[in-house]
Amino acid sequence: MDYAAAPIQPIVQGLLTVAIVAGTPVPTFEGKGVSSVMRTVAPTVPPDIIYTLILDVGLPGNAGELQPGPLLGTPPLPGPQPDARTLINIRGSAMNSVAGGTSIVATGVTYAQPTPGGDGGFTAVLLVFTDTTPAAVDPMGTVASGVEIIIWKGLGGGAVA
Amino acid sequence: MSDYAAAPAQPIVQGLITIVTPQTGLPFPAFSGTGVSSIVRTPPGSPFSGNAAGDYLLMLDEGLPGDVALDLIFGRSFLTVRGSFTNVVHFGTSIDQKSISYVASTAPGVFVASPVPGIGSNVVRVVLTASSTGLATDPVGSDGNGCEIVIWRGNAGPDSYSTNLTGPLFAPVMI
Numbered sequence: 226m227d228y229a230a231a232p233i234q235p236i237v238q239g240l241l242t243v244a245i246v247a248g249t250p251v252p253t254f255e256g257k258g259v260s261s262v263m264r265t266v267a268p269t270v271p272p273d274i275i276y277t278l279i280l281d282v283g284l285p286g287n288a289g290e291l292q293p294g295p296l297l298g299t300p301p302l303p304g305p306q307p308d309a310r311t312l313i314n315i316r317g318s319a320m321n322s323v324a325g326g327t328s329i330v331a332t333g334v335t336y337a338q339p340t341p342g343g344d345g346g347f348t349a350v351l352l353v354f355t356d357t358t359p360a361a362v363d364p365m366g367t368v369a370s371g372v373e374i375i376i377w378k379g380l381g382g383g384a385v386a
Numbered sequence: 387m388s389d390y391a392a393a394p395a396q397p398i399v400q401g402l403i404t405i406v407t408p409q410t411g412l413p414f415p416a417f418s419g420t421g422v423s424s425i426v427r428t429p430p431g432s433p434f435s436g437n438a439a440g441d442y443l444l445m446l447d448e449g450l451p452g453d454v455a456l457d458l459i460f461g462r463s464f465l466t467v468r469g470s471f472t473n474v475v476h477f478g479t480s481i482d483q484k485s486i487s488y489v490a491s492t493a494p495g496v497f498v499a500s501p502v503p504g505i506g507s508n509v510v511r512v513v514l515t516a517s518s519t520g521l522a523t524d525p526v527g528s529d530g531n532g533c534e535i536v537i538w539r540g541n542a543g544p545d546s547y548s549t550n551l552t553g554p555l556f557a558p559v560m561i
Contacts, residue, residue, distance in 0.1 A: 233395050233396070233397060233536075233538075267476070269476065271474070271475060273475065273476045273477070275476070275477055305402060305404055305418075305468070305531065305532050307402060307418050307419075309534070310400055310466070310534050310536055311466050311534060312464050312466065312536070313466060330482040330517070331467070331478060331479050331480070331481060331482040332466070332467075332479070333467065333468065333469025333470070333473065333475075333477050333478040333479040333530070334466055334467070334468050334469055334534075335468060335469040335471075335477045335531070336468075351469065351477050353469055353475060353476070353477040353478040355475050355478045355479070355482075357482075357517075359474060359475055359478065359480070359518070360475065361475045361478065379397070379400035379401065379419060379420070379536070383418065384416055384417070384418045385416065385417050385418075385422060385423060385424050385425060386406065386414060386415065386416040386417070386424070386425060
């Protein structure tokens with residue numbers, strides 16, 4: 226049989242860490258493809274903790290933007306972002322109840338448009354880390370020691386069912 | 387000085403699994419990307435005892451250049467669930483267990499639970515589970531917003547070479 230292979234070309238690869246600065250958790254991203262990172266807390270129950278990575282606009286070929294997907298349905302609405310592939314790995318904490326482990330059991334990844342919207346492309350990536358409660362948590366302290374992130378555009382192909 | 391190796395990762399599958407909810411009929415899985423020719427819910431009964439949701443068989447695409455059908459031990463993969471705003475944790479997901487199995491199909495609609503000699507694994511089974519319910523769960527609605535999947539063939543080099551590493555660290559046993 227005959228199968229295909231295509232290379233991976235990350236547009237983002239780096240490490241997200243969180244440190245307490247003046248009593249407040251402050252995120253830092255070290256790596257490539259991200260121009261800024263924000264931590265947002267919404268007063269919901271349970272409270273949301275959302276990490277927003279703004280993709281770098283300075284990359285060659287406008288590589289730091291995820292183009293919007295096709296419009297689907299009636300009325301037409303934006304379909305899911307078709308090309309983004311994101312790999313998240315949690316770094317363990319020596320202070321976790323399981324030494325070297327992590328309390329994060331699920332990670333949600335969402336591609337979004339910053340406000341104001343720009344040209345319609347997705348240039349922001351939202352990350353939410355959840356424990357067994359379930360509640361949103363920060364990847365720091367006893368919970369974890371940061372998060373490794375790789376994002377690339379897996380172009381090509383089409384829909385099958 | 388130690389000598390470390392790096393090898394490129396060349397995915398044979400990369401894409402997005404979503405759940406399509408038609409106006410009539412049952413929701414069904416769909417795949418958008420490369421390397422998969424079709425996707426179905428894993429059927430109940432032998433050989434897989436498929437779950438009612440969150441359980442899929444992805445048929446690897448045949449007829450593309452490269453001939454990198456998977457040998458079981460060379461499969462490398464990851465699954466990432468996209469978050470849902472309607473999740474109890476906004477933009478989070480309820481799916482916290484993700485697994486992959488390399489199986490095979492010997493004829494259209496005929497599946498076996500392990501790779502077939504001479505064919506390898508031409509079908510991949512994906513199961514997504516929410517431990518809060520203990521049930522396999524579709525990444526749709528409040529539980530998620532699709533699932534990204536990437537599979538590549540690891541161990542670039544001669545297929546016959548293998549190393550069985552056992553502890554302690556830096557003291558591998560070569561066989």
